[in-house]
Amino acid sequence: MSLTIAETSTTDYTPPEAGTFTARLASLIDLGTQTSVWEGEEKRAHKVLLSFEITDPDNRRSDGSPHTISKRFTASLHAKAGLRKFLESWRGKPFTPEELAGFDLKNVLGLACLVGVVHETKGDKTYANLASVMKLPKGMPAGAGELNPVAFDLAAPDWQVFAGLSSRLQGQIADSPEYQAIPNKPKVISVGSPAPAPAPASTRSAMAPVAPAAAQSAPPAHATEFAPFDPDMDIPF
Numbered sequence: 574m575s576l577t578i579a580e581t582s583t584t585d586y587t588p589p590e591a592g593t594f595t596a597r598l599a600s601l602i603d604l605g606t607q608t609s610v611w612e613g614e615e616k617r618a619h620k621v622l623l624s625f626e627i628t629d630p631d632n633r634r635s636d637g638s639p640h641t642i643s644k645r646f647t648a649s650l651h652a653k654a655g656l657r658k659f660l661e662s663w664r665g666k667p668f669t670p671e672e673l674a675g676f677d678l679k680n681v682l683g684l685a686c687l688v689g690v691v692h693e694t695k696g697d698k699t700y701a702n703l704a705s706v707m708k709l710p711k712g713m714p715a716g717a718g719e720l721n722p723v724a725f726d727l728a729a730p731d732w733q734v735f736a737g738l739s740s741r742l743q744g745q746i747a748d749s750p751e752y753q754a755i756p757n758k759p760k761v762i763s764v765g766s767p768a769p770a771p772a773p774a775s776t777r778s779a780m781a782p783v784a785p786a787a788a789q790s791a792p793p794a795h796a797t798e799f800a801p802f803d804p805d806m807d808i809p810f
Contacts, residue, residue: 592632595687604620606618644702687706
């Protein structure tokens with residue numbers, strides 16, 4: 574056996590095509606407080622990850638399964654926050670003062686939209702980035718989704734959802750102070766393992782500052798079911 578090794582590809586994955594496509598929000602993941610460095614300055618902010626399933630039948634992986642595309646946001650509805658601009662673009666109208674006082678991000682899980690995908694090339698690799706989102710024009714079919722919409726909330730963790738995340742994403746969440754504060758965390762996360770007892774209210778944090786409602790003691794219903802979306806109706810958020 575030789576120990577002379579070289580970089581090899583472990584996947585035949587290709588990014589989704591660039592353009593505008595029907596999609597729906599397939600997962601909403603609370604990342605907790607994350608540390609990043611921007612222009613030499615270290616910053617800490619609560620982050621959420623939104624992942625969309627592309628439902629356009631002509632934009633599929635080579636094996637026929639749906640593409641997904643994700644984007645991270647600071648969990649804030651501040652006037653200058655990227656998440657607020659993103660959601661207002663999706664719904665086609667600004668938030669009201671009442672909505673800004675407390676908006677539950679789980680309201681958008683499973684909802685249809687149009688996403689703009691752009692390509693970026695780095696070296697010999699091409700990446701797909703989520704550039705924009707907007708509501709579907711009236712009469713446009715939303716496209717049938719295949720993925721079961723799921724949400725992971727550090728305020729009321731669903732360990733089965735956590736087990737389905739990539740090891741890299743699990744590690745990033747596990748490094749957050751919100752995760753560290755959860756008592757009775759399972760030592761090994763695996764599908765089928767029992768969930769630990771809910772954390773006391775005093776140690777819980779909201780999914781995001783935009784959703785300061787009381788934490789739930791059970792996984793949200795959106796994790797297993799969602800209402801059919803009628804594209805001829807107004808976006809229900």
